[in-house]
Amino acid sequence: PNGTTGVAMILSGMAASGQFAGEASLNDRGTVVAANRLSGQPIGLWNPSAPNGATGTYHSIISPPSSGSLKLSGMNNYGQVFGTFGTAGGVWTPNIPNGTTGTLKTDARFGPIDAYGPAGQTASANSETFTQAGASNGMFSLVDIFTPTSPNAVTGGFNSMAFVNQTRSRLGRFGPRGELLFANCVTPGSALSACNWKPQIWRPA
Numbered sequence: 001p002n003g004t005t006g007v008a009m010i011l012s013g014m015a016a017s018g019q020f021a022g023e024a025s026l027n028d029r030g031t032v033v034a035a036n037r038l039s040g041q042p043i044g045l046w047n048p049s050a051p052n053g054a055t056g057t058y059h060s061i062i063s064p065p066s067s068g069s070l071k072l073s074g075m076n077n078y079g080q081v082f083g084t085f086g087t088a089g090g091v092w093t094p095n096i097p098n099g100t101t102g103t104l105k106t107d108a109r110f111g112p113i114d115a116y117g118p119a120g121q122t123a124s125a126n127s128e129t130f131t132q133a134g135a136s137n138g139m140f141s142l143v144d145i146f147t148p149t150s151p152n153a154v155t156g157g158f159n160s161m162a163f164v165n166q167t168r169s170r171l172g173r174f175g176p177r178g179e180l181l182f183a184n185c186v187t188p189g190s191a192l193s194a195c196n197w198k199p200q201i202w203r204p205a
Helices: none
Strands: 024-026 032-035 043-048 056-062 069-075 081-086 088-094 102-107 122-130 138-148 156-164 169-174 180-185 197-202
Touching: 024 069, 032 069, 043 081, 056 081, 081 102, 088 122, 122 169, 122 180, 138 169, 138 180
Parallel strands: none
Antiparallel strands: 024 032, 032 043, 043 056, 069 081, 081 088, 088 102, 122 138, 138 156, 169 180, 180 197
């Protein structure tokens, strides 16, 4: 592990399908998931025969949508796949850890998934307008979080955090206890360089 010499290998099945025309992700087991930006192509999974092994098999796990696009955000160590599948964000959860069959859950509330966690949590950041009586319109940053009912479960709930007069959020990553690291722009400006980025952490109760 972490050596200076090694061997490059072709991922059988995945190379032939042209998967790396899009995004790809790798987890600690050595499982690879990849999406092809070309229309009509599925999201594919290459599963090693043994953890971090040199041989494995290719599986098509998510079919191309009838509308919208496939955009891969990444994969966690359980083997869950996060991204945009058609017109909504979603999570594909294997039936067993790092399995090759599973369930795809999509929901408009996922939004474009900007961060995902080891237990299947997701987060997305958006900017919205608000109106106050007697005042001009302003902006607020909205961070939407999905938390599964149990670690890596398909079902779960959504909650939102709104930050008034903070026009942008940059999401970092989830910690092992479900914490979310992010930063907000606390000085509204038309350019990112005008922002005073304020690091913050969200901790689940």
